[in-house]
Every structure is written in structure tokens, then in C-alpha cells.
Amino acid sequence: MRLLTQSAVALAMLVATSTDLLAQRRITGKVTEEGSTTPLAAASIQVVGTTTGTYTDANGAFGLQIPSGAVSLRVRRIGYQMRTVLVQADQGTVAVELKKDVLQLETQVVTAQSGSIEKRQAATTVAAVSGEDLSRVPAMTVDQALQGKVTGARINMNTGAPGGGGQIQIRGTTSILGNGEPLFVIDGVIMSNASIAGGSNTLTRAGGAATNIASVQDNRTNRLADINPNEIEDIQILKDAAAAALYGSRATNGVVIITTKRGRSGQARWNLTQRLGQSSLLRGIGTRCYADSSAAVTAAASAASQALAIEAFNAAKAANGGSIPCNDHVGQLFGRSAMAWETAINVSGGSEATRYFASASRKVDGGIAVNTGALRDNARINLDQNISSRLQARIDLGYTRSIANRGLSNNGNDPNTSPLYVLGKTPSFLDLRTRDASGVFPVNRFGGGGAAANTSNPFQTFEHVTNDENVDRFLGSATLGWQALATDVNQVRVEYQIGVDRFTQDNFLYSPNFLQFEPQDGLPGTVVNTNAYSRQFNQVLRANWNFTPTSGFASFRTSAGITEEQQGLNVSRVRAQGLIPGVVNVNQGQQLTFQNQELQTDQGLFLQTTALALDDRLTLGAGVRGDRSSNNGDRSKYYVFPSAQASYRFGKILPGVDEFKLLANWGQTGNRPLYGQRFITFGNTPFINGVNGIGTNPTLGNPEVRPERKTDYVLGFTMAGLGQRLSLDYAYVNTRIDDVLFNRPIPPTAGISQQIFNGGRLRNTAQEISMTVVPVQRQGMTWVSRTAFQQIRNVTEQLPIPPFNPANVGFGAAYGRPRITQGVSTTAIWGNRPIFRDDGSVVTRDTIIGDAVPDHEMFFTNTFTVGRFTLNTQVDWRKGGDLTNLTQNIWDQFQRARDFDAPSPCRGQTAANLACVRNAGGVRTLLDTSATATLGRYRFARWNNGNDARVYVQDGSFVKLREVSLTYSVPQSVARRLLGDRVGDVRLNVVGRNLAVFMDYWGMDPEVTNFGNGPIRSAVDLAPFPPSRQFFFSVDVGF
């Protein structure tokens, strides 16, 4: 009680403190873009040497009380080079022109839990992406918007389904069994990026057994999908351990810091964006058309009995007037041109004491198949309130509703409901689309392996199956900041912040009784309800102290704090089968339930200091964080993660070089164990006679488990030259991960199979280069070209256990999958291949046949501005990166691949060509070399029941035209004549995403994967949801 009273008194005194009354005067001014006279809104004006400042309004104008006498104004705006202008004692107005900062040298980058530094001074390689770059071309999700914009990151969309589902992996594989996702922080809230299965495996049977009601093959959405790119001011990605170290034992995979837009004082400024567009199939899979009856019947009989094949073929041929029909089922099913639109409005304004930013938006993406699509509503309000001159409060609140109807996709088993899975087995002569007079779809009996049983007709499935995901999410934070001290020499700011991220995800999957495949299990009708509750909470108390001694020799920025973070997730799921027709309530059927609950809490302490010296040319920094977690075996022990960094900027050391910076840093971060790994428990067995059974858990927990520890060092340089027309960044990264979590195998005869433990070492290296050139920069015309290059290598340097196959990345040696082996790339793909020995014999061996990590990736962004037109293009090139093409394997097996009848490369070959020889029980056996040998048969025969996995482990190189946008900025005079005097800025845009892909890869998209997110990023293309291309026309109006 006494403490409270004292605090109240202290608070009252603070509020009572008033600003002093120095002699002041008022000036007005205008800020414009150099060369174009375009007014610049939201530029910040600050009186040098004080904390007095303001922002420009929509017309670039500002007004400011300044001390009498001559003062210097520092004028800066994101995307422009900072300028300092002198205002004479008698000057009342001032005009400032800012030059575009095309090289982004002055972007503020994050250095610690709070505090930032100009990119040109930074000693770490932070990637920054502005909100403008993110939302120029609308993306389904933030991860999609980030593709190709972050050097050092592999960002892939796992699926083409509406609603998203992607993964960001920074600088290679850092964990095998632990968490592989970066930490996402939005406005200080540590947010969940969980991927929660919806239970579609119940229908696809991807996990095999009918008892599985969820699996990693459920085409999951990662919940970053709930964030609206339009609300984002910028995203910074802390890649170096030295930069991420202050996030401690959750930062091994990097930290993605998202900052949303904030209000600026002044008249309310509105921005309205309306987009209207269309999605369509980017690339299908095609089909084989049968040349003659014999080919058609043979193909059909590979997925059914001969009798059924003949019967179905004759019927189809007769119905088509005697010629063999050819249906591109995938093109038909995913051939919809779906409307997409987005409406977004935001407003910013306020008084000097109260500032607000509010926004609301709705985005609708129609799916390219019937009954698929996604909708996202976002609303946000960010408030800043000056309680007194020294006490500020901030309250941010964001709301999201995400709805996605994602159909079915990915792996399957009987009864074959995943569309590309069953269509591979269905002959193209069948018309699956045309309903009979009573509206019933044709019955598909192919794919059941010769049983006359029905499989599925995907047209019927998509028409009637419901697979909805519905998310409601609140993200909010409250911050109280207190400027304890503000002198020219010392500035101390203390901040307390709490953040909450709360969402529910409900999945509703319903497959009505009358669907063709439903009676197959004897329980017609399926419904699965999934309810996930996620709650994350974090609080931090921190103090920042800026110390600038009057000697001017150096300045210091120090921050220290304590944090606590808590994450809870509770997923429950109930399935009912054997429904009463028309009833979707689970009470009515045979039920199976599932629940998983997790809760984890971390506490940390941090301290970091950065010094700028030698005329701000030298940056030195060091920091340390101590962390403890409920997931560690010893929960009271603090694990310590130190970091150090340095950079030095040289002046014009060579002709043409304006500035040259060398940087080096070293740091450690952690990856704490997963929930549950420290417990020794009984495992669950099925119920028997109404009683639940327990028994030995095959995986033994470990009460000594501790965080994985990453140590990396980064060496790099940044060069700017040719009068701000060229910049070049280079970084070399060497990362080592120790104490990697592995399962130690225990001979199963002991009754248990494995135990989790820390050991071994991974080693990753990366090279990142980015170059920006301004080939043209003159009145009314600029061309800015940015090229980025990244190369990542990850190796399992020490493995204290025998080689093993990690779970959920592949399907065995027959198809190729990662196999963790000492001294070998962590992402190497191992699989069977024949080894031809000199003595003429042949053996099949499980060995390295590829690597999931690309040789390198390059991103090309070009911006051309001519007068009021701006054209922006982004092209991504990936060289290498292998994946398993199981889709093709199925389409070959059942003789449906579009190129099945193309000539086999083995025509006319002899046994000397080893590509035409397979291992038949230890005997070299020649494949079909006749003049009629076909490509599809060649592939499947060479694969040889999995004895040569190389056939379907394929190169995923591509060139993608990811983004194109053409913007016309309407002259203000025209806009005002048309829309009224308040209108500021009006832009018209034509934009497109995923417009074209150039590749030799046979499938639809080498980036998709059947297994979704996981620490080892290795792709399996298995009946995915096809990717789509999007076009939009949009109007942005500011008033």
C-alpha cells in the first residue's frame, strides 16, 4: 500500500511538470521531392539539438514553434535521404527538397529490444522491407509478400490453396527436432505463427490409418496469414545471432519484427484503396490423350479391373460419338476465373497529445476451384497519448477474421479423395463433370486397385465437401513510456509493455453421406470439428539510456530489461462418422476425439550497449541475455547468450567510392526444447472395453534437456559510390549450432525406441550479396535496379547417433528423403539408386541423390519511373534445389502423365547407356529400347519399384515473374477537379502476381510441399493445390 501511494505521488508530480517558457517563434514550410516537386507528407522535422519536432501534412506543409535565433532543422522521411537545413533568425518560411534514398542507407534498423540505428552505421545485417514494398502487389499473406525481398531467407508457399500456408527459413536448417520457425514480433507482441491441422486427413487418409484425425499433411495454414500487409509500416528481419541475441532462447531462426503504422498529429488524413482483380490457374498438370483404344484400356486397367476398364471405355467412347474423349480434369476442376477484391481504408491524425491510426479492410480471394476461397477482415487502432511531457502511453489493438475454404489436396490413400491423387489414377476418357438429369455426378470407380468400389469424383467432392477454417484473432499491446531524463548529454527512457495475442481457430470439415466414397468405410458421412485456442502473453520492462558526452568523442546507447513470455495452445478435435443424412452434429455419429494442450513460459534478462565513436564512423556493441524456460530440464537455470559487434565506415577510399563500411559481429542465440520433451511419461494406447490404456512411452523424455545453441559470426562490407548511384552489400555468415536436440536410438528390444538428448553440431554457411544501381536518374525519369544473391549451405557436422530419417519430410528410400548423416548436407536427399560395378554386377544402394537447398537464389527488382508512371517488376530465380515429384510418379504409374507417349530416351540404346539399365534382383536388365518405347513407361520402369529414386527426385530450378505493377500518379489538379479539394494523392495501379513461371520442372510448382512447415525444409510435390496467378486493378486515394 505504501508503495502504491508513493507511486501515485510520483505520477502526479510528473503530470504537473510543465514545459518551460523559453522565447519562441513560429515558422512554416513545405517539403517536396527533389526533381518532381511532389509534396512529401509525413516527413519529420526536428530542431537539431532538441526534441522539438513535427511532421508534414498531406500537402507537404508544416508549422513549428522554434526557439528564437538561428536553428538547424533535420528533415527526414522514409525512403529519402536526410537533410539538415539552416533557418536564419529572421527567416519565417522554409522550403526543403529531399532526394530519394534509393540505396536505403538511411533506413533505421533495429539493434536491440528497443532502439535503432541507421543502416549505414549498423554492424549487423538486418533486412528491412517497407510496407510500401510489401503491399504494392497484393499478396495472400505476408510470407507471400516477402518472397524475393529478403536476402538470406528461403520463403516458400507450401500450397496454392487460398488462405496461405508458407514458411520462412533464415540461413538454413538450424534444428532437426526443435522449432524451425523465426520468432515473429508485431509492435512488441510476440505472436503465434502456429500451423494447426484441420483434420482433412480424415477424408484424404494421408496418414493411412483411419484412426488419424489430423496430420502434418492436412495442408495447414500458418497463422502469419492473419496479418494484413496494408497495416505494416515496415518489417525488419534480424538474421545475425548478434542482432537476434536479445531475444534469447527463441531467436535461433531469426526474428521478424513487424511494425504497424502509427498516427501523426494534424488534420485527419484518409487513405482509401480499392482493388478489383481475378485469380486463375497459373499452371496445370495437363493430361495424356489416348492415341487408340488399346492404349486407353491398358491405362484404365492399371487402376481398375480389365472388365471395368473396357466397360467404362466403351461407354465413354459411345457417348462421344465414337471418338476417344480427352478430359483435362485438373484444368477443368481448377479452371475457374475467380474474382478477388480488397477494400482498405485508414485514417491517421490527432492532436499533439493524442494521435491515432485506424484502419479497416476486407480482402476476398476467390479460389480457382468451386467452393474454395479466402476472406480476411482486419481492423486496427493504434493510439499514442502524451500523458505529460515525459509520460507517454501507447495502446495498439488489431483484430482479424480469416476464413478460408481450402478444398482437399495433398497425399491420399484409399478411398482416394485428394483430387490430383485420384485424377492420376482416373483415365482421361471419363467425363467426370457432366451431371445426369437428376443432378448426380458420374461415379468414378478408378483408383481402387481393381475393386469395383467407388473412389471419388473430385467434381462431386468439391461441390459438396465443406472444409472451412475460421479464425478470430485479437492482437494488442499497451505501453507506458517514461522519459526519466532528457538532457543533451543523457536521455533515459523507461518502458513497460504488455502484449497479448489471442486467437481461436475453428475448422469445420463435412463430407455428406451421399458422396461416392463415403460408404467405403461402412460409415457414410464424416464431420470433423477442430477448435484451437491460442493465447500468448508477453511483458517487458526496459530502460534505454543514451549518453552523448559533450566532448563529442563518442555516444553510447544502452538498454536493459527483463521479460516474461507465455504461450498456450489448446487444440481439440472431434470426428464423427456414420452420420444421419443431413445432420452435421457430431453427436449423431461414431466419434473419435483428440486433445493436445501446451503451455510454456520463458523469462529473460538482457543488457546491451552500442557505442558510436570517431565522428560516428566506428560502431561497437555488446550485449548479453539470460534466459530460463519451463521447457528446459532445469527450469531455474539461466542460459546466457552473449553478442558483440563492430563496424567502421571509411570515407572516399577509392575514386567513385563515397563510403565503405566493414562490419563484423559474433553472437549466440538459443532454441529452447519443445513442450513435453523434458517429461518421462506413460504413453497412451487405444481404449479397450471402455477403459483407456497406458503403457511405456516409446520415446523417453529427458529431464536434462536444454536449449540448442547457435553461435555465428558475420563478416561483411557495404559500399556506396558513384554519387549515391551504386551500393553493394556483402555478408559471409558462418553458423554453428551445438547441443542439437536428437533422439538417441535405444534398441527397441529394451521396450523403448529412443530418448531425446542434446548433442552434435550443425554448421551452416551463407553468402549474401545485394546490389542496387541507379542507371538512370534525371529529371522525370529514374531507373533503380536491385539484384540480390544468396547461397546457403547446411551440414550436419557432428552426429552422435547413427544416420536416421527425420519424420514428416518424405516417404522412404524409394522416393528420396532427407537422411541426417554426419559430414553431409543436412538437406541432402537420400534415396535408392543402382550402383553399377566394374565386374558387371549391380546393387541398389540408399545414397545421396540430390539436395533440397538450391545452389543459389537471385532476386531482381527493377523500378522505372517516367513522369507520373512507375513500373515495378520482381523476378526470382532459383537455381537447383531438388524435390520429390510424387505427383508425376502416380501419373506415370497409372499412365496418365501428359508426356507419357513422348519418345523414351532409351530408344535404340544399348546396355552401355546406364540410364537405360535397371537392377532386377542383382541382374543388369535393359529397359525397353524399341523404337516405340515411350517416356512415361521409361520413367516408371526405370524407377523400378523404388530401386532408382533418381527418376522422381527432380531439379526444382525456376524463374518466376512474381510481381509486376504499373502505377500512374494522377496530377493533383486533375484529382481535385474530379474528387474535390481535400484530395491529396491519387494513384491508379495495374498489378499482377505470379504472372509467369519458366522451368523445366514437370510439376506445377517446385516450391509446394505435402508436409507443410517443418525445421528441415525439403519439398515433396504430392497432389498439391495448384498455384494461381492474380491480376488487380486498383485505385489509391489520399484525402
Place this chain on the structure above:
Amino acid sequence: MTTNITPVRSDRMTRRLPALLAAALLAAGCSADRLNIPNYNEASSDQTVDRPLLQNLASGILAEQRGGLVGLISNVGIFGRESYLYTSSEPRNTTLFLGTFPLDNSGFTNGQWDPRFRNARNAIELIRAANGAAFLSDGEKNAVRGFANTLRALDFFYVLATRDTIGIPTAIDIQTNQPQPFVSRDSAYRFISGILDSAATQLSAAGSAAFPFTLPPGFAGFNTPATYRQFNRALAARVHIYRGSTDCGAACFTAALTALGESFLSAAAGADLRRGVYHTFSTAAGDALNSLSIPVTPDQLAHPSIRPDAQLQANGTRDQRFVTKIRSIATRNAPGGIAVGIPTDVGFALYPEQTTPLPIIRNEELILLRAEANIGLGQFATALTDLNYIRTNAGLLPPLPSLDTRDAAIDALLYERRYSLLWEGHRWFDVRRWGRLLTLPLDIPTHFRARVMPVPQSECLARTGLAANLRAPGCP
């Protein structure tokens, strides 16, 4: 935004504010107690033993065994040319089981290993729990020991039957989890008989005490220590017979007859051949369905040789056991696309419902075990009575006039066992035990007849680099 922050001196109060805030946060938030979070999803293994826990452990053992038996019947059915599993998405059920020599030990033809040893460990855990339970009487403790040891022996039996001459480790070190040496087939059978015998002793010592947990309905009639002991003796007879037909001979056949005498064997007129101990299934939430049943796995099909090999009744129809257990289906081929299809037009009618119970051991087998013991001892006439009892009652076939030679007697026995115990997990073991593996038909010439299931790769790898006596035999 205009911020006018003028330099001010900090007074004592304001200087203390951050310290106060920090103290409050530390006190309220950062106590290490907040890091003490339990496991919400699984039971801790060091909790206090009570009756519900004993029930859970006992149910767990039975549930694991039920799953194991389903897998066993599916696998050895394929090896023994009784069944196929034609799941279209998994051609390896045919290509690897029948066509790829040696059998793949990396995860597809290596069942009956991890869960069986795990379950044997569960039995030890249950006994340990009961031993320390003060609330149990000595009789109840003995009942638990007898229950658990019988099932532990059965788990070892199935591992050994599938590995045969490879042998198995029989000890389980639950303290340090260290690997134990493999022992020979005969030592292992002796070990299993030993556990069964001690279990029988413990069940007798239980006296009138009841099991301190409820057994599922498939144990009806065998759910007291005294009646459960009959089940124990039936299993003991089976183990003696297996040993007799391989390494041991007459002594074991004699022991089998003794054990059968204490079992529930009944060859009286009108005796229920189906009487025995079963695994039961349920559609209740969390329970398992019989995945051998037609509705759950319609791809489980019968081998076509079952039809022509069935003998004819006097009226010309086939063996009644064929009639009731086999159904005709539209011809289906093995999945595998371009690969050669292996057609079959028969399926099983044995498990028509998704909850049809699965026999562990039943009277029909016991009568045939007695016949087998007598054949082993050269007492063909005695054996003939039992064989004809089965032939006439189960198959509705004419009785055999006589058994003239040992070979003829074994052939006759194997025929009756084939149709009486069709797809209950016996055929492959039977032909191997009596050296008649080569009588199994090959569907296509490149197929082969598996003799044993391999030691799984995981076991091989986990023992790599150990002393010679600890390495697993037969690892590549």
C-alpha cells in the same frame, strides 16, 4: 507531433519509479514457480499407484496385444499365402512381402518387434506397480503377476515365431535400457515356457482372489485367476508344440498333452469349437475397430489357392469351413500399375463387421494341438480321433480312415489346421515348423517364400559397434 521535453533535474521520487516498477514486475511476474508447468497430455510415470492406474496398465497391455495380433495376421497371412493386402496406394504390401528377397528390414516387413517388446516391458511395469501396492492382498498381487506374465510370454512367443532361427533377446533391462544378447530359438522357447509356468503357479497362488481390474468381454469365462489359468495352459501347450515340432521333440509333446489337460479343451460331442479367448473391438470413442474386417479394410483379400485346395463334402460342396469363411468377389489385381497383376476372386467372410472379435486361442486349435502332440509321439490312432472330430464337425467332411505314415499324418494335420484356423495367424508358422514351406504356391516365378521376418533396421543400427555377443543376427 510536437514534443517539448525540457531538461529537468530528476527528483528523488521520479528516480525511484523505475526501481519500483522493476520490483513489482519481478515479484509478480518472474518467480520461477511460474515455470513449473506440468505435462497436460500424458500421465507422469512416477505417480502413486492406485486401482485405476492398475486398470489402465492392464488395459494398455491388452490394447497393445490386440493391435499386434491384427498386424500379425495381416503379415503372416501374406507370407503363408492365405491373404493379400491390395491397398491401391501401397503396392509394397505385395511387391515387398512376396517379391523382394531379402525382405526389407527398414520399415515395411519388420513388424512384430517394437510394440511386442514394449508390451513385455508394460507387463513388467504392471507387476512392479502391483508389487508396491499396499492396498492389494497377496492373492491379488499373485493374480496380477499371473495375468501379466502370461501376456508377456505371449508377446515373446509372437516375436520368436516370426524370427524363428534368428532367435531373440529375452531379458529387458528396464533400469538402464542397455541392449541384451540374442539367445537361440530353443532357449527362447524354454524361456517363454518358463514364464508361462511361473504365471500358472502365480495364478494358482492367487486362490480365490479376483483380478484387481476388469478384463474385456473377450475374456468372458476366463476372467478369474482360476479360469485365466486355463487360458495360460492353452498357450503353454501351443509353445510346447512349437518347440516339439522344431528342436525338442517327444518331451515337449508330452508336456503339451499335460498342459492341454489343464486347459479348456473339450472334444465332447457338440463342444463349442469357438469357445476361447478373444480380442474385442468397439466403435466407442478412442477404441479400435477390427482392421481385418471387410468394412474397415476392404482390400484384405484371400489367396486363390484356398478354393481348389478345399476338399469336398459328400454332397459335393466344398469344405464347410471354406464355405463359411470365404466369399467370392469380382476379380481384383495387385496394385502397381505397369507391374504384373496377381488376380484373385476370393475374399474373407471371417470378420464381417468392424467389431467382429478376433480369437487369441480357442477350442478348435486346442483339439488340433492335441492331435499334433499325438502325431509327434507316434500315436496316430489317438490323433486320428481328434482330426476326424474336427473334419466332421467343422468341415462336414468324411472322416479319414487312418493315418499310415508320419508324413501323411502331418499332411492331414496341416490341412485341418489350414482351414480350421484360416487367417487366424497360423499357416505360415505351421508349414515352416514341419518343413513344408515349399508347399506354399508362388503366384509368379519371381516371387519367393519368406522364412523369417528380419530384425528391424532400427535394432540393427542401435546395436552397431557393440560387442559381438550383443549384435543382432542377420543384420545386413
